[in-house]
Amino acid sequence: MYLEIVTDKQDRARQALIAWAATFATCGYLLPWAIATTRGKANAQVIGAINFFTGWTVIGWFVALTMAVGGHRVAGLRVWTEPGR
Known part of the structure; x- marks a missing residue:
């Protein structure tokens, strides 16, 4: 049995690309948004x-x-069990 911590992390590749373009266009003003x-x-x-x-x-x-x-933030724990056990 394995335990995995599940967080609120999300995949936002397209939004990140837009955020970095906006950050460079605004000379770093939107840097916190790009990092987030x-x-x-x-x-x-x-x-x-x-x-x-x-x-x-x-x-x-x-x-x-x-x-x-x-x-x-931690969203919960995921329990993995090996098949056949």
């Missing part, structure tokens, strides 16, 4: 909204960056 989408954060849209609307205050930018680099 690349890491597969479940709340990447919220981080992007915080970054877009309050990032100009610098404090909002750092709040979004902190959220982007934070750990993933």
